[in-house]
Amino acid sequence: MAEPSQDSLLRRRVASFGHAFRGVASALRSEVHMRFHAVATVVVIGFGFYFGISRLEWALVALAVGTVWTAELLNTAIEVVVNLVSPDYHPLAGKAKDVASGAVLMAGFAALAVGLLVFGPRVWALFAT
Numbered sequence: 677m678a679e680p681s682q683d684s685l686l687r688r689r690v691a692s693f694g695h696a697f698r699g700v701a702s703a704l705r706s707e708v709h710m711r712f713h714a715v716a717t718v719v720v721i722g723f724g725f726y727f728g729i730s731r732l733e734w735a736l737v738a739l740a741v742g743t744v745w746t747a748e749l750l751n752t753a754i755e756v757v758v759n760l761v762s763p764d765y766h767p768l769a770g771k772a773k774d775v776a777s778g779a780v781l782m783a784g785f786a787a788l789a790v791g792l793l794v795f796g797p798r799v800w801a802l803f804a805t
Contacts, residue, residue, distance in 0.1 A: 701774045709780070713748055717741050720791065727798045739792060740787035747783035751776040 703710045723729075724737055754776040762769035 690778045703749055707748070707752055710748055710752070711728045713744055717745075720795075723795055727795065729794060733794045736790050740790040744780070744787045751780045754755065 704714060720737060720741060724734060729737070755773055758769045758772050
């Protein structure tokens with residue numbers, strides 16, 4: 677069997693990025709929570725520039741935002757697969773979906789904590805003067 681050429685490998689790698697971006701776009705179109713996260717991400721980035729947060733704070737914000745997006749995308753994927761394999765109600769299907777949603781909730785709480793620690797004192801200072 678012939679080995680794939682470098683050009684073929686590169687094309688497959690580029691195509692895999694296309695599939696990934698298509699998945700994110702699909703989730704943004706179909707999931708209300710994903711659109712909420714997109715808006716929240718834009719707001720947080722705007723706050724970061726407005727307040728001139730440090731490099732470390734940017735890293736923490738980026739990790740928090742990335743974690744929430746990752747959790748939401750995995751939650752969406754789990755819901756789609758569960759709906760495919762269990763179109764009728766089943767307690768285990770419900771549990772899988774609840775646990776996946778719980779992961780998003782925990783990521784959201786962690787991101788909220790980061791947001792409060794990074795932006796809270798700055799916002800407080802705006803209103804205290």
